[in-house]
Amino acid sequence: MRIVFAGSPITAVPTLDALVAAGHEIAAVVTRPDAPVGRRRVLTPSPVAAAAEERGLAVVRAARLDAAATEQILATRPELGVIVAFGGLVREPLLSGPDHGWINLHFSALPAWRGASPVQHSIVHRSGAGATVFQLVPELDAGPVWSRRERPLTGEETTGDLLDELARSGADDVVSVVAAIARGERPTDQTGEPSFAPKLGVDDARVDWRLPSEDVVAHIRGMTPEPGAHTTVGGVRLKVTAVGDAPADAPSLAVGAMTAVGRNVLVGTGSTPVRLVRVQPAGKKDMDAADWWRGLTTVEGLIAS
Known part of the structure; x- marks a missing residue:
């Protein structure tokens, strides 16, 4: 099939690769303009643009x-049209321009x-995750839905982990759906009460x-x-x-109060403490939380807020 593909981040690249590998003709790849990246603000193509040009x-x-x-x-x-995380709306006349319209991997x-922000909200709210074409x-x-997969959460995933996984499995789903469209099959209407995942920012x-503690841990993993x-x-x-669970013998701590027991850096929550595993101080690289703690000039009375 002759396909136009729209996407920008690294999570869209597996679908582009899968469509190429399946033998489809990619008429064009639509992506965000090059953007400045890093401290030097070097103009850099999106991951999808780089993959397409390669x-x-x-x-x-x-x-x-x-x-x-x-x-x-x-x-x-x-x-x-196939769209994966492009970040822009497809309106008429583009929406109905291709013979078979557009499908979206969500x-x-x-x-x-x-x-x-569906993956972030899935993890923060500790609901099931999944992917839909x-x-x-x-x-x-x-x-209407062409394919839908559900994926229960273990409680250990970060958004980055889950997105990587769903990007790979979802790419296979898209290829299967394109084959179904070619066979003349039809999608089915969505059923059930929708929930919504608005875009999240730094304040969130x-x-x-x-x-x-379980909500704190889920929030941190969902925002990572x-x-x-x-x-x-x-x-x-x-x-x-x-972040991880505190040891069973961890001391009780006030909300935000910090201490270290051995190499375990603990922070008090509304229930039991949580353990900081990795942190990144402002202007520095990601590091082991215990190493960060040892490098502090004072640890008495520290409060996370």
């Missing part, structure tokens, strides 16, 4: 799918967690130590790696990149 595919860079981008895309005469078991319609993530990622769980210790921002 494979010799035509690339359309567009911040949004406006009239100019629509004209470029429809000029390639695609039979089907990283939740729809109708759960419609929106921009659905037919794109004007309403947000509400189109601040740790609330007043919550019970993006937008990045963080707290303030001694007036300095501290990113928390890995």
Whole structure:
């Protein structure tokens, strides 16, 4: 099938690769414009743009799918549009431009967690996770379903871990759906009450130590790696990149109070303490929490807030 593919982050690359490997003709790859990255603000292509150019595919860079981008895309005469984490809305006349419209790989078991941050919300709320391939319609993530997989959470995943996994398995789902479309099959309507996953920012990622420990742990894992769980210790921002359960004999701590027992750095919550495993101080690299603790000039009375 002649396909136009739209996506930007690394999680979209497995689907692009799978479509190429399956023998489909990629008419064009639509992705975000190059953006400045790092301290030196080096202009860098999106992961999808880099992958497409490496494979010799035509690339359309567009911040949004406006009239100019629509004209470029429809000029390639695609039979089907496939979108994975592009980050922009597909509106008419682009929506119905390809012969078979557009399908979208979404990283939740729809109708759960419609929106921009489904994996983060799945982990934070300790609900089931999954991936769905659905037919794109004007309403947000509400189109009929081609394939849907559910994936129970173990409680150990971060958003980064789960996204990597779902990106790989979802790529296979997309290839299967394209084959089903070619056979003339039809999707089925979504059923059930939807929940919503709005985009999360830095403020959403601040740790609330007043919550019970299980909610604190789920929040930190859900915000890792993006937008990045963080707290303030001694007036300095501290990113928390890995966390775990405290030892069974951990002392009782007030909310936010910090101490170390051996190499276990503990923080008090609304219930039992949690253990900091990895942290990243402002302006420094990610490090073992025990090493960070040993490097502090004073540890008396420290409070995470």
